[in-house]
Amino acid sequence: xxxxxxxxxxxxAAGAGKIEGIFxxxxxxxxxxxxxxMCYLEPIVEVYDSDVSGNEAKKTYVNVNEKAAREIINSLLxxxxxxxxxxxxxxxxxxxxxxxxxALRNCGIINPEKIEEYTARGGYAxxxxxxxxxxxxxxxxxxxxxxxGRGGAGFPTWFKWNAAKNxxxxxxxxxxxxxxxxxxxxxxRAIIEGDPHSVIEGMLIGAYAMGSSHGVVYVRAEYxxxxxxxxxxxxxxxxxxxxxxNIAGSGFDFDIRVKAGAGAFVCGEETALIASLEGExxxxxxxxxxxxxxxxxxxxxxxxxxxxxxxVPWIFxxxxxxxxxxxxxxGITGAQATGTKVFALTGKIRKGGLVEVPIGMTVRKVxxxxxxxxxxxxxxxxxxxxxxxxxxxxxxxxxxxxxxxxLAKTGAIMGSGGMVVMDEDTCMVDVARFFLDFTCKESCGKxxxxxxxxxxxxxxxNRIVGGYGEEEDIEILEQLANQVKExxxxxxxxxxxxxxxxxxxxxxxxxxxxxxxxxxTAKQCKNFICYEIDAKKCKGCGxxxxxxxxxxISGEMKEPHTIxxxxxxxxxxxxxxxxxxxxxxxxxxWIQ
Amino acid sequence: xxxxxxxxxxxxxxxxxLARKAETAKNEGGLIAILQKAQEAYGYLSTELxxxxxxxxxxxxxxxxxxxxxxxxxxxxxxxxxxxxxxxGTACHVNGSSEIEDAVSSYLGISEGETTEDGLFTLNSVACxxxxxLSPVMMIDGDAYGNLxxxxxxxxxxxxxxxEGEVEE
Ligand SMILES: Cc1cc2nc3c(=O)[nH]c(=O)nc-3n(C[C@H](O)[C@H](O)[C@H](O)COP(=O)(O)O)c2cc1C
Ligand code: FES
Numbered sequence: 142x143x144x145x146x147x148x149x150x151x152x153x154a155a156g157a158g159k160i161e162g163i164f165x166x167x168x169x170x171x172x173x174x175x176x177x178x179m180c181y182l183e184p185i186v187e188v189y190d191s192d193v194s195g196n197e198a199k200k201t202y203v204n205v206n207e208k209a210a211r212e213i214i215n216s217l218l219x220x221x222x223x224x225x226x227x228x229x230x231x232x233x234x235x236x237x238x239x240x241x242x243x244a245l246r247n248c249g250i251i252n253p254e255k256i257e258e259y260t261a262r263g264g265y266a267x268x269x270x271x272x273x274x275x276x277x278x279x280x281x282x283x284x285x286x287x288x289x290g291r292g293g294a295g296f297p298t299w300f301k302w303n304a305a306k307n308x309x310x311x312x313x314x315x316x317x318x319x320x321x322x323x324x325x326x327x328x329x330r331a332i333i334e335g336d337p338h339s340v341i342e343g344m345l346i347g348a349y350a351m352g353s354s355h356g357v358v359y360v361r362a363e364y365x366x367x368x369x370x371x372x373x374x375x376x377x378x379x380x381x382x383x384x385x386x387n388i389a390g391s392g393f394d395f396d397i398r399v400k401a402g403a404g405a406f407v408c409g410e411e412t413a414l415i416a417s418l419e420g421e422x423x424x425x426x427x428x429x430x431x432x433x434x435x436x437x438x439x440x441x442x443x444x445x446x447x448x449x450x451x452x453v454p455w456i457f458x459x460x461x462x463x464x465x466x467x468x469x470x471x472g473i474t475g476a477q478a479t480g481t482k483v484f485a486l487t488g489k490i491r492k493g494g495l496v497e498v499p500i501g502m503t504v505r506k507v508x509x510x511x512x513x514x515x516x517x518x519x520x521x522x523x524x525x526x527x528x529x530x531x532x533x534x535x536x537x538x539x540x541x542x543x544x545x546x547x548l549a550k551t552g553a554i555m556g557s558g559g560m561v562v563m564d565e566d567t568c569m570v571d572v573a574r575f576f577l578d579f580t581c582k583e584s585c586g587k588x589x590x591x592x593x594x595x596x597x598x599x600x601x602x603n604r605i606v607g608g609y610g611e612e613e614d615i616e617i618l619e620q621l622a623n624q625v626k627e628x629x630x631x632x633x634x635x636x637x638x639x640x641x642x643x644x645x646x647x648x649x650x651x652x653x654x655x656x657x658x659x660x661x662t663a664k665q666c667k668n669f670i671c672y673e674i675d676a677k678k679c680k681g682c683g684x685x686x687x688x689x690x691x692x693x694i695s696g697e698m699k700e701p702h703t704i705x706x707x708x709x710x711x712x713x714x715x716x717x718x719x720x721x722x723x724x725x726x727x728x729x730x731w732i733q
Numbered sequence: 734x735x736x737x738x739x740x741x742x743x744x745x746x747x748x749x750x751l752a753r754k755a756e757t758a759k760n761e762g763g764l765i766a767i768l769q770k771a772q773e774a775y776g777y778l779s780t781e782l783x784x785x786x787x788x789x790x791x792x793x794x795x796x797x798x799x800x801x802x803x804x805x806x807x808x809x810x811x812x813x814x815x816x817x818x819x820x821x822g823t824a825c826h827v828n829g830s831s832e833i834e835d836a837v838s839s840y841l842g843i844s845e846g847e848t849t850e851d852g853l854f855t856l857n858s859v860a861c862x863x864x865x866x867l868s869p870v871m872m873i874d875g876d877a878y879g880n881l882x883x884x885x886x887x888x889x890x891x892x893x894x895x896x897e898g899e900v901e902e
Contacts, residue, residue, distance in 0.1 A: 154864040154877035180866035324860035325823030362769075362806045363859065403765050403804030406860075420762030422803040487824035487865035494866055528823065561823045575826050579860065585803075690839070712839075713832055717884045 142217070144169055147185040147249065149176030149334050150327075150366055151494075155183035156206070163210040169217070175335020177249025178240075178495035179203070179233060186213060201229040232513075236492060239511045241467060243481045244291075244328075244451040245497045248335030253370050256377040259338040265383055267457030271346045272391040276306060279350040283453070285461030287479030292318055292409075292446030293530065293557050294632075295478070295545040298453075301443055304433035305351040308441035313353035315344050315395075316437065316444045318414060319360040319367070322406040323528030324579065326559035328483040329447035331495050333360070333367040336451065337374035341397060343450030345383065346457060348395045351443055356397035359414055362404045371399055406529075406583035410631050411436075411444045413585070424585050425631035446557065448483055468501035476501025478544040482555065486512045488562040489519065498543070505539035508562055519564040523647070527556025529576040529583075530636035532643030533569070552643040554636070568663035569648040570655055573641045574602040580637035591634025594625035598641060608668040608731065610656035619645060659731035667711040671729040674715075676701035678723035685715035685724065706730070744785050746774035755789040764792060768801055777808040813848040813855035815893060818872040822861030825868040833869050834858070836883030840890055853897060854890070 146152070146161050164171045164186075177185065182203035191197045202213055205227060215222035242248075251258035259265070271279045284299035305313060317340060321329040333340060344356050360368050375397055378384045386394045400418055407413045408423040415437050417423035436442025456464045468476040476499070483497045484507065491513035498507055504524060508514065515521050523533040532553035534541055541547050545555050563572065581595040598621050601614050622638035622645075629635045645652065654660045661669035674685070674694075679701040686694040686702060693709045696702030704715065706729065716724040750770045754763050767786060772778055778801055787794040801807045819837060821830055838844050841854050848855040864870045867879025871886065878889055 150863045151866060154862070154867060154870070154872075154879065180864070183866075322860075323823075324821070325825075325865055327861065327863040327865065330863055362804075363862070400766070401769060403769065404806035405804050417765065418762060420758070420764040420766075420800070422800055485865065487868065488827045493824075525823065559823065561827060563827060567827055572827070575823070712835060712883075714836075714883060717882055 142191075143189040144171045144217075145174050145187045145189065145252075146171050147175070147177060147183055147187075148173040149249075149331055150364075151176055151180040152183045152185065153366070155180075157184040159207070160184050160186065160205050160210050163207065164214065167214050169214070172252050173254070174250060175248045175253050176331040176495060177237075178245065178331075178497075179236065179492070180494040181492055182229070182233060186210070188213070188217070201234075202227040203229050203233070233492070236496070236511055236513070239506075240497050241471060241481050241499045242497050243455045243464075243467075244332060244339070244448045244483050245495065246336070246455065247339065248331055248495075251336065253335050253337055254373050256338060256374065256381055259336070263458050264338055264454070265342055265381075267454035268342050268345050268349075268383065269389060271349060271457045272389055272393065276350045276352065279346065279457075280306065282456065282461040283350075286456045286464035287461075288449065288452060288456065288464065289478060289480075289545065290446055291448035291452070291482065291557065293527065293554065295555055298445065298449055301433060301445070302347055302350050304431070305353070305441050305443040308433055310441050312355065312438075312440045313351055314437040314440055314442040315348040315351065315353045315356045316414070316418075316432075316442055317344055317356070317358040317447060317450055318409060318411070318444050319358055319364070319447045320402050320409040320414060321361050321364075321447075321557065322409040322583075323530075323557050323559045325487055325561050326485040326528060326557055328485050328495060328558045330361075330364050330367050332447050332451050332483075333364070334370050337367075337371045338378065339451040339454055340371075340447055341374060341378050341383070343445075343453035344397060345388070345395055346453050347443065347445065347450065349391075349393050351441075353441075353443070354394045354396070356395060357418060357437070358397060358399050359408070359418060360399060360401055362402045368399060368401060375399070405585070406579070407585045407631070407633050410633060413631070414444065415442065422585070424587050425633070427630060448558070452480060468499045471499045471501075473499055473501040476542060476544050477546045482543065482558060484558045484560040486560050486562070488524075488560075489516045489564040489567065490514075490562040491516050500544050502543055503540050504534055504543060507543070507560070508539070512562070515562065515564050519566065521562070522565050522567060523563050523569065525553075525561040525563065525572065525576075525640070526559065527554040527636075527639070528559040528561075529579045530554065530632065530639060531556045531559070532639040533563070533572070533647065534643075535647040552639065552646055554639070566663050566665065568606075568661050568665035569644045569651050570602065570661075571606055571663075571665055573644040574599070574606055576640040577602055577637065580633060584633060584637075588628070588630035588634060590625050590628030591630065591637065594621055594628070595634070595637050597621055598625065598638065602641070605652065605655050606661075606666045606668070608655070608659060608666075610652075612656060614656060615645065615649070615652055660728055664726045664728070669729055669731075670711050670726050671706045671709045672704055672711065672713070672715055673725050673727045674702050674704055675723045675725055676703075678721050680721055680723075682720070684718045684720065688714045688718045690714065742781050742785075744782070747771050747786075751786075751789050755786075758790045759792050764790065764797065764800055765804070768797070768807060772807060776812050777810055779809075810848070811852075813852050814897070815854050815874055817854055817856050817890075818859045818862065819845075819856065820860075820862045820864075820868065820870045820872075821858045822865065822868075824861070824865035825870055828868040830869040832883050833871065833881050833886050836886050837871070837890065840887050853894065 216224040413425040
């Protein structure tokens with residue numbers, strides 16, 4: 142019998158450490174695993190049991206709190222128990238069935254701190270196969286697979302590898318971009334935390350094809366656990382002879398170092414990342430020359446995303462053709478790209494977490510069939526893809542196919558995999574403002590369009606959500622957006638206006654509502670709302686009156702209370718303190 | 734004069750690391766790693782600490798300040814006893830993190846980046862703690878608290894503050 146506890150960052154945050162302690166205190170040995178993707182069910186405990194003929198059966202327990210842990214322990218001891226209550230619901234088990242797991246193939250299954258669990262599931266077989274091929278043949282296989290960059294831009298991987306291979310120079314660098322800057326996305330972290338060897342193996346295959354002997358992984362500063370697991374994996378790979386000199390007897394040398402980032406979104410951009418690796422301020426520079434010609438320390442370098450590298454070993458342990466045919470074999474036609482994509486499904490979604498689906502699936506299927514639809518039975522309004530560099534896809538376009546071109550047509554991008562779902566209560570102007578606030582703060586300041594353009598755009602958006610928007614603001618905003626897009630030096634500025642442009646395209650009426658009708662339909666922007674008390678529901682308990690910081694609430698005990706709108710600062714405390722759900726959000730009356 | 738000032742301060746915590754890395758830092762891009770080690774040891778980067786690193790690495794102080802201020806990880810003021818990291822990522826924003834921020838900053842009487850007068854709490858914003866399924870989320874001293882409402886957020890701080898009070902008495 143084996144007990145495995147999900148100890149990805151999400152599991153730890155939900156209290157997996159405490160649960161692990163309970164099992165240990167009762168004398169049980171426990172193993173760990175990474176994120177299985179169902180973050181809303183953490184902490185997750187799995188019990189593997191083999192029957193007489195050695196077949197392993199697995200029982201999964203979810204939302205395991207202290208009490209549940211005791212019940213599970215009772216069941217393990219053969220005592221009377223109610224552990225069944227915490228079993229994985231069928232509905233949730235079905236979520237996994239709709240997915241196709243390639244980059245996440247081992248996440249949530251193996252112990253990421255044990256190389257033997259990785260090799261037992263076919264790990265490093267792809268490396269061995271590729272080392273038997275000529276470097277050109279390796280690149281050809283990647284070309285057949287159709288693998289494109291999962292870091293955002295979707296550039297064909299084989300092309301980049303080929304460019305680096307053909308670049309002259311003895312010393313070449315293979316760099317993994319694990320900076321994962323999109324706030325609200327955590328695919329790359331889950332892969333490194335849950336299956337670090339897959340990234341190492343992918344980098345090895347790439348390095349062999351390009352003739353590179355130095356590897357660097359640039360990990361986001363906020364990911365301490367990923368750094369720990371990666372370092373453990375590197376140590377084990379060295380001991381097993383997969384890193385170092387003369388790897389697996391092939392004469393090929395390669396080793397990998399880990400560099401921690403220090404918190405700057407722009408460092409996800411290739412040239413800024415290189416500057417940061419060199420110990421400088423992470424400022425991007427004009428391309429060309431591309432990193433494949435002049436990269437880290439002016440040497441030819443190839444930068445790929447974590448998920449891109451993690452997919453590579455699968456291509457070699459299966460085949461490029463099989464990777465290219467995934468959509469077809471899943472019954473999907475018409476996809477203009479190959480393989481799978483991992484998404485971090487978050488926001489107003491019922492079953493948030495990590496999902497990996499064949500490219501070519503529709504947005505609707507991901508949100509409704511896999512994510513279980515919208516929380517609290519609300520209406521689906523839009524989904525943001527690609528974070529601050531991406532755009533929103535409105536509900537009416539939910540049948541858009543997920544591939545690079547189809548998404549680009551809507552104005553959104555595939556991006557690195559953030560998928561933030563929004564419902565009827567989300568104000569789209571505020572969403573645009575939120576992203577612009579982010580990019581404006583993260584702009585490195587090197588080029589004028591990005592530094593000043595985003596600032597001016599943000600000022601306009603702040604004005605609109607604050608209630609002081611003017612009719613011509615929409616037009617100015619559009620103009621500025623296009624200028625920033627065209628005039629910026631790097632991808633940060635070139636894509637920063639996307640959230641504004643897409644919300645203007647699909648939700649212009651919300652902008653107009655704020656500006657002309659002085660109204661926030663989603664009832665989210667503070668200056669447009671006020672709180673009211675429903676006299677029928679109010680029991681006159683006085684809690685809200687006590688909590689109100691501006692003494693805007695009056696009323697006698699046991700009598701319905703009222704809020705004086707002029708004094709209300711819309712802080713929402715009354716709504717939070719009310720036990721009878723008597724506080725409603727209303728529209729603030731605007732005096733022009 | 735500068736020498737003397739340095740002598741009065743204790744830099745021994747980063748000495749072992751500097752002994753290995755200081756010389757090569759300039760040419761091998763090791764500055765950021767040194768700053769990270771220094772902050773890990775001292776909690777923040779004081780001017781004296783950065784000047785000392787400049788001396789040991791022969792990197793100009795202006796360059797060091799330039800690099801350090803570029804990255805949001807580096808702090809230039811002492812941090813309170815409890816570090817609150819309030820998530821302002823997209824998932825948390827959509828699920829109401831701005832209300833949590835209002836509640837926390839009005840409860841503590843400080844805004845983002847500041848430390849309370851009693852040195853108990855420092856409030857920092859971060860972009861995504863990676864627990865989006867629990868959003869809105871804040872992390873205090875490494876422990877994540879999820880599914881917050883302004884009320885529960887205040888309660889959590891209250892509990893910490895009370896337990897601190899008890900310790901002191
Ligand atoms: C502002 C900005 C931020 C970026 N952030 C990331 C990131 O966090 N992770 C990533 O893999 N790529 C990021 N990229 C894309 C990289 O520049 C680069 O295209 C990618 O790492 C290449 O890998 P791929 O071909 O495997 O996708 C970013 C680009 C820009 C312009
Ligand atoms: S957005 Fe807050 S934890 Fe991810």
